[in-house]
Amino acid sequence: MCDSCGCPSPSHTHDHDHSHDHDHSSKTVDVHASLFAANDAMAKANRDHFDELGAVALNLISSPGSGKTTLLEHTIEALKGEIKIGVIEGDPETDRDAERIRAKGVPVVQLTTGGACHLDAAMTHKGFHLLEKEPGYEPVDLLFIENVGNLVCPASFDLGEHERVVLVSVPEGPDKPAKYPRTFGTAHTFLITKTDLLPYFDFPVEEARGEALKTNPNLKVMELSSTTGDGFDAWLDYLRAMVKAKKAA
Amino acid sequence: MHEMSLVQGLFEQLKGLAAENNSTKVLSVTMEIGPICGVVVDSFQFGFEILSSQEEMFKNTELIIEIPEVTYTCTSCGHQEVSAGERPDACAKCDEFFLTPSGGDDLILKRVEME
Numbered sequence: 340m341c342d343s344c345g346c347p348s349p350s351h352t353h354d355h356d357h358s359h360d361h362d363h364s365s366k367t368v369d370v371h372a373s374l375f376a377a378n379d380a381m382a383k384a385n386r387d388h389f390d391e392l393g394a395v396a397l398n399l400i401s402s403p404g405s406g407k408t409t410l411l412e413h414t415i416e417a418l419k420g421e422i423k424i425g426v427i428e429g430d431p432e433t434d435r436d437a438e439r440i441r442a443k444g445v446p447v448v449q450l451t452t453g454g455a456c457h458l459d460a461a462m463t464h465k466g467f468h469l470l471e472k473e474p475g476y477e478p479v480d481l482l483f484i485e486n487v488g489n490l491v492c493p494a495s496f497d498l499g500e501h502e503r504v505v506l507v508s509v510p511e512g513p514d515k516p517a518k519y520p521r522t523f524g525t526a527h528t529f530l531i532t533k534t535d536l537l538p539y540f541d542f543p544v545e546e547a548r549g550e551a552l553k554t555n556p557n558l559k560v561m562e563l564s565s566t567t568g569d570g571f572d573a574w575l576d577y578l579r580a581m582v583k584a585k586k587a588a
Numbered sequence: 589m590h591e592m593s594l595v596q597g598l599f600e601q602l603k604g605l606a607a608e609n610n611s612t613k614v615l616s617v618t619m620e621i622g623p624i625c626g627v628v629v630d631s632f633q634f635g636f637e638i639l640s641s642q643e644e645m646f647k648n649t650e651l652i653i654e655i656p657e658v659t660y661t662c663t664s665c666g667h668q669e670v671s672a673g674e675r676p677d678a679c680a681k682c683d684e685f686f687l688t689p690s691g692g693d694d695l696i697l698k699r700v701e702m703e
């Protein structure tokens with residue numbers, strides 16, 4: 340592959356300044372269409388559907404193991420009897436995360452992506468309808484979509500969520516916002532997780548916060564630990580406020 | 589490698605276009621890949637090579653890639669900087685960190701040449 344001009348052939352290198360003498364039956368069509376258009380249209384349909392139902396949808400994005408499922412377990416526990424929660428789990432394989440959520444007594448659907456690195460709007464659409472068919476399903480106020488563990492690819496795919504939450508756990512280090520500006524740039528909320536581990540890792544919270552705000556000045560930044568419950572109040576209030584605003588709309 | 593699924597979607601679209609225009613061969617495809625659209629140019633090219641080699645219609649298709657510029661506006665003094673590569677670390681005028689990007693966040697199929 341030729342790096343300088345994007346020429347797709349691995350073997351030949353030629354420059355593209357020469358005119359292309361294709362024969363006269365050739366035809367050029369100006370398309371000018373985004374490759375994200377199909378996904379974006381489906382995402383909009385999802386969002387409209389959630390709006391109609393009065394449900395808030397959140398897309399959780401992080402590296403593998405940053406604590407998404409644990410956070411959901413504790414959140415469900417804390418909001419039991421107050422807010423009706425549903426979960427769509429995206430995982431490359433297995434339904435272990437879904438089993439953990441199901442054990443908390445809320446409807447959950449596992450989407451195995453067959454190795455794919457992100458969820459898209461069509462999968463989310465399918466997932467939501469499967470969720471509605473879960474035994475004992477009641478309309479949810481709050482839908483969590485746990486994306487596939489990966490900080491890169493999910494950023495390019497709108498699922499129809501209302502807010503996008505990026506998680507970075509303390510052991511991962513503070514430089515993630517600088518390394519993944521697109522992910523932080525499209526997010527609404529940044530959660531620093533596993534703060535109980537701060538004494539054992541070099542993670543200057545203020546530096547991470549500053550880097551994140553550099554990529555996205557509107558980001559809401561929160562810190563919490565699922566293990567100790569520190570910082571949970573702010574997180575739960577954030578969820579409550581969104582659900583309340585949606586009901587009032 | 590979400591680039592692979594994007595290329596798959598692109599080829600579906602190209603097949604539709606070829607059918608509409610009674611074409612059997614795609615000569616060239618011009619893509620505009622924004623520097624902040626979340627697509628790695630090398631991965632996109634790689635996906636394109638792999639998938640194009642699997643279909644007669646795309647065997648000799650040339651992939652032309654254009655990289656548009658992104659305009660970064662300083663949130664404090666309004667100074668604008670244009671870049672098609674790296675995001676500037678800070679405003680060149682006042683050292684402000686908060687820069688708002690505009691443009692360069694899309695992946696666009698611009699032009700297709702067929703016969």
Ligand SMILES: Nc1nc2c(ncn2[C@@H]2O[C@H](COP(=O)(O)OP(=O)(O)OP(=O)(O)O)[C@@H](O)[C@H]2O)c(=O)[nH]1
Binds near residue numbers: 404405410535567
């Ligand atoms: N110390 C500490 N460990 C935590 C915390 N939250 C989660 N963990 C641990 O981190 C590991 C991964 O947590 P998960 O909740 O499975 O992470 P995940 O993001 O859902 O992982 P994937 O779905 O595989 O991407 C588990 O061993 C958890 O017990 C926390 O607040 N503090």
Ligand SMILES: [Zn+2]
Binds near residue numbers: 407408409
């Ligand atoms: Zn998980």
Ligand SMILES: [Zn+2]
Binds near residue numbers: 457492
């Ligand atoms: Zn990917």
Ligand SMILES: [Zn+2]
Binds near residue numbers: 664665666680683
């Ligand atoms: Zn400035």
